[in-house]
Amino acid sequence: MIDLRSDTVTKPTEEMRKAAYMAEVGDDVYGEDPTVKKLEETAAEILGKEAALFVTSGTQGNQVSVLTHCRSGNEIILENESHIFYYESGAVAAFAGVQTRTIPGIRGAMDPAAIEAAIRSEDQHYPETGLICLENTHNRAGGAIIPVENMKEIYSIAKKHQIPVHVDGARLFNAAAGSGRPVTDFTQYCDTVQICLSKGLGAPVGSILSGSEEFIKAARKWRKRLGGGLRQSGIIAAPGLIALTKMKDRLALDHENARRLAEGIQNISGLDVANQIDTNIIVVDVRGKNMNSDQFVERLRGQGVLAGTFGNYFVRFVTHFDVSKEEIEKALANIEKAIR
Numbered sequence: 001m002i003d004l005r006s007d008t009v010t011k012p013t014e015e016m017r018k019a020a021y022m023a024e025v026g027d028d029v030y031g032e033d034p035t036v037k038k039l040e041e042t043a044a045e046i047l048g049k050e051a052a053l054f055v056t057s058g059t060q061g062n063q064v065s066v067l068t069h070c071r072s073g074n075e076i077i078l079e080n081e082s083h084i085f086y087y088e089s090g091a092v093a094a095f096a097g098v099q100t101r102t103i104p105g106i107r108g109a110m111d112p113a114a115i116e117a118a119i120r121s122e123d124q125h126y127p128e129t130g131l132i133c134l135e136n137t138h139n140r141a142g143g144a145i146i147p148v149e150n151m152k153e154i155y156s157i158a159k160k161h162q163i164p165v166h167v168d169g170a171r172l173f174n175a176a177a178g179s180g181r182p183v184t185d186f187t188q189y190c191d192t193v194q195i196c197l198s199k200g201l202g203a204p205v206g207s208i209l210s211g212s213e214e215f216i217k218a219a220r221k222w223r224k225r226l227g228g229g230l231r232q233s234g235i236i237a238a239p240g241l242i243a244l245t246k247m248k249d250r251l252a253l254d255h256e257n258a259r260r261l262a263e264g265i266q267n268i269s270g271l272d273v274a275n276q277i278d279t280n281i282i283v284v285d286v287r288g289k290n291m292n293s294d295q296f297v298e299r300l301r302g303q304g305v306l307a308g309t310f311g312n313y314f315v316r317f318v319t320h321f322d323v324s325k326e327e328i329e330k331a332l333a334n335i336e337k338a339i340r
């Protein structure tokens with residue numbers, strides 16, 4: 001099977017498995033796991049923030065962030081198809097008790113003026129705007145890179161109104177690799193950021209939430225409340241450390257493979273690549289084949305290629321380090337066979 005459903009399917013490398021075996025551990029709720037500490041310190045340094053917290057997943061990182069920034073009854077501003085709004089099972093309502101104010105983006109980027117217009121003024125009828133969330137790269141916008149300039153404008157508006165900005169940077173290192181800019185160019189324009197170790201970077205588990213010392217202290221408590229206080233978690237932090245320090249530089253290869261896959265798919269009659277390929281995600285419109293996305297994905301499965309449905313008529317392919325250049329060529333040949 002050539003698994004292009006997501007970059008979450010990557011398996012830990014041999015080096016990661018060995019690091020897990022060898023990891024020095026302690027009880028992290030007592031603050032005694034040296035490997036977790038090292039991962040958190042390294043992550044904060046790479047992201048240009050004061051502190052960081054190891055969390056179990058991207059969803060937990062985003063939720064801990066919303067819970068730490070907001071009070072119940074607040075409103076948060078986020079993009080129409082952002083992961084926090086679209087794919088986190090309504091968690092911001094279930095846990096933080098905040099309501100969402102969504103704004104349409106262009107390739108995932110929100111218009112700063114629309115954000116400013118959505119910020120609530122002081123009035124007893126209104127909720128308070130507690131947080132602005134951005135997503136970079138933007139998953140449902142097909143891995144689109146939100147430009148640093150857009151983030152800068154939004155951040156300056158947020159600061160004017162004293163509203164914090166959180167970035168769901170599940171694939172922020174893809175944005176850095178795809179734009180050729182250091183990751184701190186992006187993180188300088190947010191107060192907090194969540195990055196996933198378990199997507200393109202290949203770790204088996206975990207995400208990092210990063211921000212100020214004060215914020216992370218409060219976030220640690222929210223993580224505990226959610227049952228995310230782990231014990232000898234150096235076992236999973238050790239592969240995370242390898243992901244963070246050694247896997248970033250190869251993301252450009254995944255992007256190259258994505259461009260090749262997109263080009264090949266575009267050449268198959270009846271299939272239409274719906275997004276510009278900035279990073280590792282390809283979204284394909286299958287309507288030209290008179291199929292819906294479920295039917296298309298099933299046909300592909302029959303030829304040994306796995307992809308994910310993305311609404312009724314769109315299918316998502318994600319490249320990652322467990323799929324080689326040769327397998328991309330094979331996947332293309334098999335996609336052609338599947339729909340012939």
Ligand code: TLP
Binds near residue numbers: 007087
């Ligand atoms: N995305 C997954 C699915 O949940 C859709 C995927 O396969 O792409 N933020 C963004 C932008 C994400 O894409 C994801 C995962 C998360 C957060 C959540 O991370 P996890 O799965 O670790 O909770």
